[in-house]
Amino acid sequence: MTVPHRGTVPPHREPHALVAKPIFDWFFAVGVLAMVALYVRSLAFTPPDAMQGMAQKIYYIHIPAWLASYTAVGITALTSVVYLWLHDERADRLSEASAEIGLVFLTGGLSTGMFWGRVIWGAWWVWWDMRLTLTLFLWFVVAAYLVLRGAIEDEAMRARYSAVLAVLAALLIPFIHLSVYLFSAGMHPMPVVLQPGEPKLSPQMLVTFLFGFVAFELFCIALIRARYRYAVQRDILATLETSGDAR
Amino acid sequence: MIDTKSYMVGAYTVATAIYLTYVTSLWNRARRTSRNLAVALEAKDRAGAERDASRSQG
Amino acid sequence: MSELRAPGTLRAAWLVARKDLTIEFRTRTAFFSALVFAVLALCIFYFAWDESIVPPVALAPGVLWVVLTFSALLGLQRSFGLEEHDRGIDALLVSPVSRESIYLGKAIGNLLFLSAVQVVTIPALAVFYNVPMGRQWAVVTGVVVLAMIGIVAVGTLFSAMAVNTRLAELLLPMLSLPFFVPVLMSAAQISARVLAGRPLAEAAGYMRILIGFDLVFIIACTLAFPFTLEE
Numbered sequence: 001m002t003v004p005h006r007g008t009v010p011p012h013r014e015p016h017a018l019v020a021k022p023i024f025d026w027f028f029a030v031g032v033l034a035m036v037a038l039y040v041r042s043l044a045f046t047p048p049d050a051m052q053g054m055a056q057k058i059y060y061i062h063i064p065a066w067l068a069s070y071t072a073v074g075i076t077a078l079t080s081v082v083y084l085w086l087h088d089e090r091a092d093r094l095s096e097a098s099a100e101i102g103l104v105f106l107t108g109g110l111s112t113g114m115f116w117g118r119v120i121w122g123a124w125w126v127w128w129d130m131r132l133t134l135t136l137f138l139w140f141v142v143a144a145y146l147v148l149r150g151a152i153e154d155e156a157m158r159a160r161y162s163a164v165l166a167v168l169a170a171l172l173i174p175f176i177h178l179s180v181y182l183f184s185a186g187m188h189p190m191p192v193v194l195q196p197g198e199p200k201l202s203p204q205m206l207v208t209f210l211f212g213f214v215a216f217e218l219f220c221i222a223l224i225r226a227r228y229r230y231a232v233q234r235d236i237l238a239t240l241e242t243s244g245d246a247r
Numbered sequence: 248m249i250d251t252k253s254y255m256v257g258a259y260t261v262a263t264a265i266y267l268t269y270v271t272s273l274w275n276r277a278r279r280t281s282r283n284l285a286v287a288l289e290a291k292d293r294a295g296a297e298r299d300a301s302r303s304q305g
Numbered sequence: 306m307s308e309l310r311a312p313g314t315l316r317a318a319w320l321v322a323r324k325d326l327t328i329e330f331r332t333r334t335a336f337f338s339a340l341v342f343a344v345l346a347l348c349i350f351y352f353a354w355d356e357s358i359v360p361p362v363a364l365a366p367g368v369l370w371v372v373l374t375f376s377a378l379l380g381l382q383r384s385f386g387l388e389e390h391d392r393g394i395d396a397l398l399v400s401p402v403s404r405e406s407i408y409l410g411k412a413i414g415n416l417l418f419l420s421a422v423q424v425v426t427i428p429a430l431a432v433f434y435n436v437p438m439g440r441q442w443a444v445v446t447g448v449v450v451l452a453m454i455g456i457v458a459v460g461t462l463f464s465a466m467a468v469n470t471r472l473a474e475l476l477l478p479m480l481s482l483p484f485f486v487p488v489l490m491s492a493a494q495i496s497a498r499v500l501a502g503r504p505l506a507e508a509a510g511y512m513r514i515l516i517g518f519d520l521v522f523i524i525a526c527t528l529a530f531p532f533t534l535e536e
Contacts, residue, residue, distance in 0.1 A: 023277040035266075039259070053251035058258040065262070084532070104269045108262045115258035119251055137483055144479045151470035161466050164529045165480065168459075171525055175487035175518050182510045183490060223270075230277045233284055240287045 023226045031222030034215035038208075046208045055119040060208055062112035064216035065105050066135065071220055072102030073142060080166035083159055092159035093235070095166060097227035099145050101220060106139045128184035130177070137176050141169045314409070317402040321410020325384070326417060335383055336421065343376045343426040347433055365434040366497040369427065370489050373449070374456070376422050378478050381460040384415050385468040398534065408530035412461040419453050441499045448499075448515070452492035455519045459484040462526040465533045484522075491515045
């Protein structure tokens with residue numbers, strides 16, 4: 001059973017068009033603008049929570065980051081399955097791009113989460129918060145995926161191995177979820193300093209919150225798109241260089 | 248009372264720093280790659296033109 | 306007339322395992338190294354705590370699992386490393402043994418190797434940490450076996466992958482440890498409760514996770530293994 005690796009980057013047929021495509025185009029500008037608008041709205045135009053004060057505003061950039069990271073990582077898992085099925089190089093490139101962006105948002109989500117936790121739980125880290133712990137393990141898995149990719153030179157093997165890892169990781173997540181759930185259920189939560197959990201949102205706050213989701217998703221897709229285009233150019237360059245050496 | 252404002256500022260600053268750092272790194276990588284790609288394509292075109300010229304002579 | 310038939314999956318797996326173990330125990334260096342590492346680690350952990358503050362008996366379950374994990378990683382490093390010399394993997398691939406059997410055979414070999422190390426390490430732990438011997442050790446042994454199965458299932462696959470990369474020694478722990486988390490968490494929680502005298506039923510949820518993980522990942526890794534072989 002041969003596992004073909006279908007390339008989609010023919011160097012002899014107008015690669016110039018792809019070179020002309022900028023990495024950061026109008027879509028990216030829209031994404032960035034949306035994020036800036038979110039910041040402005042959250043910081044200047046949304047009233048702080050009565051009980052949690054200014055810290056509640058962290059929520060506007062914490063929860064959407066978490067959602068964006070799950071979107072990106074989900075894309076990686078899906079495109080990995082597609083690659084194993086169709087062996088299309090483009091699916092592999094998209095897996096790679098989404099994984100990197102996923103790691104960025106996981107990092108953002110974890111750090112904002114730590115600030116949030118410091119305010120409402122009084123501690124920088126707690127093990128009994130399911131979301132925090134699960135996100136941490138997801139961070140390690142995505143980091144391992146990226147390190148694996150970096151350690152393999154051959155494109156076909158790299159695509160195959162990372163796709164296998166992504167699929168196995170997708171199987172792993174429910175198990176981590178379950179074990180952390182059992183673990184945290186047995187722990188005694190630390191005394192709560194301020195009212196925890198989902199804050200009650202006034203209509204203004206709700207609008208900011210929903211806008212946060214939109215802004216982060218736009219930014220996430222824009223980043224994946226940009227990273228994908230960079231990967232295309234990088235691969236064309238690599239093909240040119242190797243075919244040049246072969247001459 | 249906890250100074251909630253400084254934690255908020257901290258969170259926003261750290262998050263922005265993370266995203267900015269990443270975008271900058273991606274931009275640098277992209278710039279370097281497109282430059283190298285333009286050079287490589289030019290060299291390839293030149294080599295192709297030379298081959299065509301020599302073939303038409305032969 | 307008798308015809309030469311390719312061995313069935315399990316029989317082939319056992320042949321692969323036997324081959325690995327024969328190589329292993331002919332020299333026995335890997336086994337002794339893993340053993341010495343494990344027992345030394347037990348001692349080092351003991352001195353990492355003040356025994357007047359934390360009674361060693363309380364530490365014992367945690368130490369058991371940490372040492373088991375790192376002995377497992379050591380053992381797994383060598384499992385596909387065995388084939389590196391002389392490209393032994395090619396001989397395996399050419400033989401009429403299915404890919405799945407190669408994986409299962411390697412995994413069984415790893416499991417037996419790790420078990421042999423634990424046969425010495427766990428009694429050593431009980432002795433060094435003054436853990437009373439009792440009926441609960443039968444349960445703990447069962448939990449250790451279940452955990453080792455899960456660890457070896459995933460670790461064998463990642464060992465096959467890591468050996469083909471540039472960063473093999475670093476990559477194997479990085480890939481495997483996140484996968485070990487549900488196994489270790491569940492196994493450690495079960496053994497801690499059982500050794501403290503609590504009934505097993507209290508840890509039923511963890512048992513389900515452990516058994517579920519073993520089933521899911523033995524199947525998943527067996528199916529994934531052919532993808533890791535060069536065509």
